[in-house]
Amino acid sequence: MSILPDHSLNAFSGQARKGRPRQLDLTEDQKKELSALYLATNATRTSGSMTLAWSIFCANHPDLGWDASARASKHKLRQAAYAPGLLRRNLDGSLLRAGQRASWDDATINFGVCVPWPWRGSGDKCAEKYGVRLGRFQLLACHDDATSFIPAYSYIIRYEQTYRGEDVAGAMIRTCRDVGIFDAFVLEGGVWKSDRVQRLLDGLGIRHIDAKGRPQCKLVENFFNRLWSVLSLVPGQVGRYQAENKAMSEKYVACRQGRQDPRGIFPTLAEALEAIDWAINYLNTHPIESREYGKWIPAERWEADLKERPMRQVSADFSWLQAPAIVRRKVVKGTLRATVPGPLGVPQRWHFTAPWLWQHEGQALMLHFDPLG
Incomplete structure (x- = not known):
């Protein structure tokens, strides 16, 4: 061909x-x-x-x-983060195994997503007029550097289209709880180095490899490059590069400002999540070719490595201590109340009660919970 x-x-x-x-x-x-x-x-x-x-x-x-x-393709796959002999090896030259090291990063999805928004008074003109909030929200991905397998990701929905330290900590604790504890995480700066994240890493015994200012040290950058190609099939693309799709970018701005209905132009949240799941599964189950490391299928190598050497597991006692939401509240009428951002980034009121809380009436206690759990 x-x-x-x-x-x-x-x-x-x-x-x-x-x-x-x-x-x-x-x-x-x-x-x-x-x-x-x-x-x-x-x-x-x-x-x-x-x-x-x-x-x-x-x-x-x-x-x-x-x-x-x-049939290996002769086309050279674009691998901007490729560093021969380093990124998939230990310092002694041995190959990494699954679960040994993961690189994390965030990425802005290249298409707008319509999130159902029944709340009023938010100041969001699009939501007030059409009942949906439109945004290009943040994808936080965990990339196993030995296999390029993606065991977990979090899709963070906030109006500002950003994420916070508790979002990173939440994504990490859920990954470790549901998948296993990695030996090391490769992370850049910002919220990835916040006290909240560092406490989690220290508690789980995960080594922090600093990649601040050195994005080429994170293999997850290579993954995102391939992910955009697969997700480019989703409608509503504003482009991978700045101002690449001028017409769609203008529609996106008009919809955000409430001047145009985004429904029918951009996918719904359910459609977007289905597309992300499909794209990540596609990359997990299709071959990767490398001049340095040969050819393999990420999911197969991941499963084979973990069968030979399983990952450490998070104990139940530790899991709740590292929940994303950690607040100090006073017991009032046998109940602890807290307002924290829910799954869509909207502040929500939470109430917790237990028979033994009456014994601590009027006292301030530390409350740990996962709004997404």
């Missing part, structure tokens, strides 16, 4: 071509589908990713009988 220099739909036309004979003949509809996938996967400012487009196409058409895993 060849691509013409103009990187356009002509690449899939019936023009005469030279070189090796085709190994597979596609129908006209299949050619159109493949060309649409290629143009959508904007790997660079000027072209798409044929490797990814063909891989997704084959996954959608198992009836073709094309064994993608057995």
